[in-house]
Amino acid sequence: EKGGWSSFMAKEVSEEPEAVANTIRGRVHEGRVVIPELDGLDDLFADISRIVILGAGTAAYAGLVGKYAIEQWARIPVEVELAHEFRYRDPLVGPDTLVISISQSGETMDTLMAVKEAARLGARTLSICNTQGATIPRESDAIVYTHAGPEVAVASTKAFVAQITALYLFALHVARVRGTMGADDQAAQIEELSALPDKIRWVLDNEQERIEQLAHWMADTRSVLFLGRHVGYPIALEGALKLKELSYIHAEGFAAGELKHGPIALIEPGQPVFVVVPSPRGAQVLHSKVVSNIEEIRARGARVIAIAEAGDAAVLPSADEVLRIPLAAPLFEPILAVVPLHVFAMGLAEAKGLDVDQPRNLAKSVTVE
Ligand code: M6R
Numbered sequence: 001e002k003g004g005w006s007s008f009m010a011k012e013v014s015e016e017p018e019a020v021a022n023t024i025r026g027r028v029h030e031g032r033v034v035i036p037e038l039d040g041l042d043d044l045f046a047d048i049s050r051i052v053i054l055g056a057g058t059a060a061y062a063g064l065v066g067k068y069a070i071e072q073w074a075r076i077p078v079e080v081e082l083a084h085e086f087r088y089r090d091p092l093v094g095p096d097t098l099v100i101s102i103s104q105s106g107e108t109m110d111t112l113m114a115v116k117e118a119a120r121l122g123a124r125t126l127s128i129c130n131t132q133g134a135t136i137p138r139e140s141d142a143i144v145y146t147h148a149g150p151e152v153a154v155a156s157t158k159a160f161v162a163q164i165t166a167l168y169l170f171a172l173h174v175a176r177v178r179g180t181m182g183a184d185d186q187a188a189q190i191e192e193l194s195a196l197p198d199k200i201r202w203v204l205d206n207e208q209e210r211i212e213q214l215a216h217w218m219a220d221t222r223s224v225l226f227l228g229r230h231v232g233y234p235i236a237l238e239g240a241l242k243l244k245e246l247s248y249i250h251a252e253g254f255a256a257g258e259l260k261h262g263p264i265a266l267i268e269p270g271q272p273v274f275v276v277v278p279s280p281r282g283a284q285v286l287h288s289k290v291v292s293n294i295e296e297i298r299a300r301g302a303r304v305i306a307i308a309e310a311g312d313a314a315v316l317p318s319a320d321e322v323l324r325i326p327l328a329a330p331l332f333e334p335i336l337a338v339v340p341l342h343v344f345a346m347g348l349a350e351a352k353g354l355d356v357d358q359p360r361n362l363a364k365s366v367t368v369e
Helices: 008-014 016-024 042-047 058-074 083-087 109-120 158-178 183-217 232-247 256-261 284-299 330-351
Strands: 050-055 078-082 097-103 124-129 142-145 223-228 250-255 272-276 303-309 321-325
Touching: 008 016, 008 330, 016 158, 016 183, 016 330, 042 158, 050 058, 050 083, 050 109, 058 078, 058 097, 058 158, 058 232, 058 330, 078 083, 083 109, 097 109, 097 158, 109 124, 124 158, 142 158, 158 183, 158 330, 183 321, 183 330, 223 232, 223 256, 232 250, 232 256, 232 272, 232 330, 250 256, 256 284, 272 284, 272 330, 284 303, 303 330, 321 330
Parallel strands: 050 078, 050 097, 097 124, 124 142, 223 250, 223 272, 272 303, 303 321
Antiparallel strands: none
């Protein structure tokens, strides 16, 4: 089943381009996003006043990315919460709330219980799920499947990029229904989305070997930090989670703006820090602030590995390594920037001789609360 791959995870990372392409397929018609599964729900999308996204682990990080696109395109306020936190705090949701759950397996007990609680409180529920007929979609009012194909490795990779893709399609679908987005803008975003599979493939073809080499050199590292801002922040969290679960190395993800509020105290000579750099073609202020963060930590001896778009020269003077991603509109960068982090976590675990498909203490699907 692994084909010629050394692990399921290696196979599944290589399938990230198809996971995105297959999730888009059949959902774009004449320059507009139309998700057939959401047919008949136009009234619901017109009526809701807020969205709450629930998930656990990597699925929750996909939700954090999705919030930016839904708010920007569909103009609906979005909160993202860990399902297990939501469930036990008497949450304020009701008929005006759409609760979107995200789950690869569709069987995560924490997420299932949170969805049931939301439904009990009168919220409408939508499941974004990768497994046909699983429990969470069966318990939900509506379903948008991700089409990443079966994910076997415990670490979620191709499902993550497919989840963000599904959330973006959802945002575009709802923006069309609510009339919050012009046709040209909708067409431009669809073009960006459709270009992602080739761009992910570019990252794998051009950077994978170098990242694996880097991981090999870093096999004795005891701690790695990840920084990101805006949509790059959840990617920093995802990079840290993948490294923890696969290589058992201490790893933390931070919002870059938090650095001076505490985490910069962790920086000492030789400390490796991955920094997800926003495009200089997006909000210029975000780019220059993250470049300043790189300079600040470099001045304190950090070893900086920047993930930056091709041609961004501002990172060159202070970064020790620059991993390149192709140009994309800012909201689409997370789907590209996460790929080097998946490859890095896998490469480091392999360099340590660990089982990347079945890390210690973890289960693919967590069916207990
Ligand atoms: O099946 P789910 O998407 O509901 O799983 C949620 C988390 O348990 C899962 O993403 C976990 O964090 C992964 N092992 C991360 O790689």
